Amino acid sequence: MRQASKLETPETQTRLPKVRRWNPWQILLRTLAFVLLCIISAAILFPALWMISTALKPDTQVYASPPIWIPDPLMWENFAKAWSLAPFTRYFINTSLFTLAVVFGTVLSCSLAAYGFAKLRFPGRDFLFVVLLATMMIPGMVTMIPQFILFSKLGWVGTYLPLVVPSFFAGAFFTFLLRQFYLTIPTELSEAAKMDGASDFWIWRRVIVPLSAPALSTVAIFTFEGTWNSYVGPILYLNKEELYTLQVGLQFFRTASEVQWQYLMAASLLVMLPVIIIFFAFQRYFVEGAAISSAVKG
Template sequence: MRTSNGLKSFVVYFLLLVGSVVMLVPFAWMLSTSLKESFQVFEVPVRWIPSPIKWHNYVETFTGLPFGKWLGNTVIVTISTIVGTLLSCTVVAYGFARFRAKGKNFLFIVMLSTMMLPGTVTMIPVFYLFQSLGWMNTFYPLIAPAFFGNAFFIFLLRQFFMGIPTEMEEAAKIDGASTLGILIRVILPLTVPALITVAIFQFNGVWNDFMGPLLYLNKPELYTLALGINFFKSENNVQWNFLMAASVVTMLPSLIFYFMGQKYFVESITLTGQKG
């Protein structure tokens, strides 16, 4: 039995190792290319370790492109949408989890059914809505929807809220706490893993969003990183080493944010699965 289990573990870990290597090869090529001279990019065989190493490519990326402006725009949109998502989804999820009202379950089902609507179905009517509001070439179309909730995040937080014992809230009510006070002082501190999970998902979705900025932003000074890098790539005589340097810098915040919140992310998924 021990031999059989050991063999199974070896096979599993070997397959995971092979899969990890396959997944990391494109990243390794991107990182290597970002440190090469232009004429070395498409050399055959591939030179994985650049010689010489051109750290100056990253400096050229920031000075030769409005990269700092694009980065600032992306940070503004991302932080605003994270704040809006956490505020709206937390309040709605708490209402679905704790409040008693006629039709609550029906409304919850209707909300979940919106997850089955492809984005391409709502893209045109939403575009005309924001156009009629005069919000073209502003960040409002990218930020405002976050303040109206997200069905998946509301479902995730609702399941987490339902796993919190109601006795804690009842004790707070006896002490004179209001509903908002209970949510802020009792529930939210216990929901940190789920909130961080929502923030991670929202961050990755908005930071790498291309379609939204493409629809609503036409001025280069308003571009986000995803749109700006694609604009740079579409130009003639693309310098691939500079493009890869920009891609590395763009990807780093997502990696850092995920690894910082990985512990809470795993904890949230585990607890939600157990108590849901």
């Protein structure tokens, strides 16, 4: 957490030494850094560009050697074709509803629990908070097997319940993240409201939640990304094709028949598209969330 608070200080932008004269070392270093950054960027972008390129190829150019980077003609119809080769619309609706439910459950329950830990005093609070921190260290694989047994005894296998219901029970990491944020909201605000006879629920709803929009957005966006891309949970619990998510559907699309790469890449691109759009729209929240999770969880 210590590191996270230092992020994005405005100082970064302004501390260019304007008064000092440029020394040759610095010019050389900066040029070198810029060139290296361009090379690394190319290495990072290259798989993504290869994906887009393949998705737009006519089948005669997919296996061309040397590879063709800019297909001619550009086969935009590959996207529609790929989408129709499997019930992707069905998968898309499933994934959207599933993701929305999990995001809603996570934001609501974590926000409530975080308010309890940050703003209310009760016996055992600090001990329970340490327990919460400790549970963040537990590998998901440890609880996966007994949870599966529990959900199969409940008859929930083959439904979305095992994937959605737990999200309404405040996961440790996001509760922790929001609690840290709520601690920075001055107590005077809620104290004043309490003097006027407001209940804690009212304060949570009318004071804390509106003031913590950035933190809640970070939680929502991170949960969205994680749920949209989740694979192991859905493959474990969803055993009927009409229940498949996009991730599971994509994997079956690939194994069910010998699918051609241009359709596979086109479908993959479409599956990733919502996350990419959200990323570009809310980049700041992504970066903040990643910084915090990386400072805590590595």
